[in-house]
Amino acid sequence: MKKGERRKRELLQIAYRMFVSKGYENTSVDEIIEAAGIAKGTYYYYFQSKEQMLEEVIGMMLEVEAEKAEAVLRADLSVPEKIVGIIASIQPEQQERTIDEALHRPENLLMHDKIRGRLFDLIVPILSRAAEDGVREGLFDCDHIPERIRMILILSSDLFDGHNPYTPAVIDVFIDATEKILGARPGTMGFIRALVRAPQDVQ
Amino acid sequence: MKKGERRKRELLQIAYRMFVSKGYENTSVDEIIEAAGIAKGTYYYYFQSKEQMLEEVIGMMLEVEAEKAEAVLRADLSVPEKIVGIIASIQPEQQERTIDEALHRPENLLMHDKIRGRLFDLIVPILSRAAEDGVREGLFDCDHIPERIRMILILSSDLFDGHNPYTPAVIDVFIDATEKILGARPGTMGFIRALVRAPQDVQ
DNA sequence: TCCTTTTCGACTGTCGGTCGGTTTTTATTG
């Protein structure tokens, strides 16, 4: 019962690295089992299919980020600081920049989409709790917070996902839209600029 | 020189029907050539790859919708009517409902994504021109219209794309967000409700 | 006739997934 768990984790780790570096579609099961030094049968003893393995790899990735985001929520910070922190916590680390890059390659659409969906389900409740604090403090003024948070995330993931460059106008309009969606005073969400600019600068 | 063009169109038509009914990923080149009664080599005489064929099929689909949308723009209608008309014109026809259905199946992510991108590039300028009329009439009050229109389209395509059911709250918030993004008075965009409800009712 | 366009279909390589059987571990007894 112990050995199986370890092996499975090992396989997930190997696959994770390969999916990130070469892309999900471009990584064959044969390559995974060769890297792991196991036979085809063993692979399918642990995973029902390649796609089901992808789900588990994604789950593993998101576990870490969820933990970080919740830690930020619990910390003693202002509402804007929390929002910045939560969003930053789900951004790929410096050394994991390749993940992000890989995800935007067309051959990884499926993986990208799955991660996106699960990341949203994970992060919407957390960000919503921060936003609710914002409403209590009078920073924001709106109802249906989770729905609004989700919309903001949809917009940002589409606008700032790297594969189409965004103009300053897009950033301005996005900040304006964010403030209005949440019922905040103009300028309140200006801190978004720092979040959105950062990845672009590296390039 | 004539025969080739005709054959190519015929193949695109056949593929279009099959992609729509069975999905792009689930339609094999072998099935297409069997339906067309041609050999493998002939297929690859006309198309460099299956994916390149998909591009052409999509192009064919969008030509029709672009024409309809521009006709609405030229028509003598009020700004809200034009917006409704343009959006309606890119919505799948009654008898083509299966397209929409097919597009949302996970196996058609690639096709869905490609259509989405190209549809946006096509429809954003057209809708923007309608919105500019709206600004001139005092109905809307904002700058950077194309960017704002694009954001609204991003939101609607994500929220109302069928695979996740939307609550009344989502519709309310979307309408509210739309009005605020365009700087319209509350209630101005209430007509969206009809557009968004319709597909759901049929089901 | 000669040249171009169009058509053919056998073939290739890769891939995800299956299957029957073998080895290793673990739990259970005498």
Place this chain on the structure above:
DNA sequence: CAATAAAAACCGACCGACAGTCGAAAAGGA
């Protein structure tokens, strides 16, 4: 502490489906 039965882990040859290739053969026009 063996002996053994049952369960867990592992193996790799094999399969069918698939996108794409290629050299050669018709068809058509000048």
